[in-house]
Every structure is written in C-alpha cells, then in structure tokens.
Amino acid sequence: MDEKKSSHMYFIGKKDDLVEAKRTHVTLDGRDILIIYHQRVFYAMDLQCYHAGSTLLNGDIEEINKQLCIICPKHKYKITLAEGEGLYRAANPAEKVKRWYSKGIKQRVHKVMEVDEDIFVTLSDCPGYIESDYYQTAKGRAELSKAHDSDSAPDADADD
Incomplete structure (x- = not known):
C-alpha cells in the first residue's frame, strides 16, 4: 500500500449504530473489511478468512489462550481479533499435554x-504479504466468486 492510502481515515458510521449492529462489513479502497464491536471494543480485519476465503461475518468470538479470537465458521480456524x-x-x-501455539500473523487487521x-x-x-491479502486480489476474488457459484448450485445429493 502506498503511504497516502495507508494514512487515510475512512468514516464507518456513528458509534451508537455500530454498537447496536455489533458487526458490519464495508469495502474501503477496494478492500473488504469486517468491523466488530465486542466487549466495548471495536476491531477491524479483512472480511475473508486467510485459510480458504470464507466470510468471518458470523464467526463466534471466544477467549483462547487469554486472547479474544474469531472462529471461522467454515473450517474453525482461530484468529486473534487484536493482531490477526x-x-x-x-x-x-x-x-504430553495440549497447548496453544501461534502460526504468526495470518489475517490483516x-x-x-x-x-x-x-x-x-x-x-x-x-x-509485506499477509495471507488474508490473497482474497483482496483479482485472482482471490475470482476464486471466491467461483466457489460461491458452486455453493449456490443445486446439489443432486442434497437431503430434502
């Protein structure tokens, strides 16, 4: 991103409206962004999960390893709200005991x-490149569109 774009503040909305909505998504400078209001704090991150591009809009929020995380509804990937x-x-x-590990920054916040x-x-x-950046590119958007089209196609094996 160039310096001019990165320092621009985009108006999202009135605080009361966004608090009431709890979550909203917007497109800023061609980038799809998820805005979350949780426990009296606002967070913003790329809308599509870094793993496979699923929307995070309806992901559950849980505390994991003392950090608030959004859980991708599709594949259950855990992403910290504050750092991505x-x-x-x-x-x-x-x-011989399970514990939480970091994969590093995967989601742009x-x-x-x-x-x-x-x-x-x-x-x-x-x-530098962060994995969620892929779904903000023309190639990534085309992949999402293709996946969306195949998801919405009638399924002959679907249960009635």
Missing part, C-alpha cells in the same frame, strides 16, 4: 478510531 494471529492447539510429545462518537478505520500499513 492464527492459533492452533497441539500436543508437544515431550510435554486495521486500526479503528473513535472521534466525537464517529468511528473511523485506517487500513493497515503493515509491510
């Missing part, structure tokens, strides 16, 4: 600011 870090649970053979009861988002200027 992917978490997974595994057992270290030496410890964006800065949310409140100014006089108005909510603004500034797109992330974090350099």
Whole structure:
C-alpha cells in the first residue's frame, strides 16, 4: 500500500449504530473489511478468512489462550481479533499435554478510531504479504466468486 492510502481515515458510521449492529462489513479502497464491536471494543480485519476465503461475518468470538479470537465458521480456524494471529492447539510429545501455539500473523487487521462518537478505520500499513491479502486480489476474488457459484448450485445429493 502506498503511504497516502495507508494514512487515510475512512468514516464507518456513528458509534451508537455500530454498537447496536455489533458487526458490519464495508469495502474501503477496494478492500473488504469486517468491523466488530465486542466487549466495548471495536476491531477491524479483512472480511475473508486467510485459510480458504470464507466470510468471518458470523464467526463466534471466544477467549483462547487469554486472547479474544474469531472462529471461522467454515473450517474453525482461530484468529486473534487484536493482531490477526492464527492459533492452533497441539500436543508437544515431550510435554504430553495440549497447548496453544501461534502460526504468526495470518489475517490483516486495521486500526479503528473513535472521534466525537464517529468511528473511523485506517487500513493497515503493515509491510509485506499477509495471507488474508490473497482474497483482496483479482485472482482471490475470482476464486471466491467461483466457489460461491458452486455453493449456490443445486446439489443432486442434497437431503430434502
């Protein structure tokens, strides 16, 4: 992203409206963003999950390893709201007990600011590629569109 775009604050809406909605999604500078209000804090991140592009709009929010995470409804990937870090649970053979591990930053998160009861988002200027960036590209969007079209096609094997 260039410096000019990354420092722009986009008006999202009035605080009271966004608090009431709890979640909303917007497109800012061609990027699909999910805005979440949870436990009196606003968060913003890319709308599509980094793993396979499923929307995070209806993902459950849980505390995992002392961090608030959104759970992708499609494949249950866990993503921290504050940092966009992917978490997974595994057992270290030496410890024989499961614990949470980090995959690193996988989901691009964006800065949310409140100014006089108005909510603004500034797109992330974090350099480098983050996996959720893929679904913001023309190739990623085409893949999502193709998957959506096949999901909405009638299924001959579907139960009635």
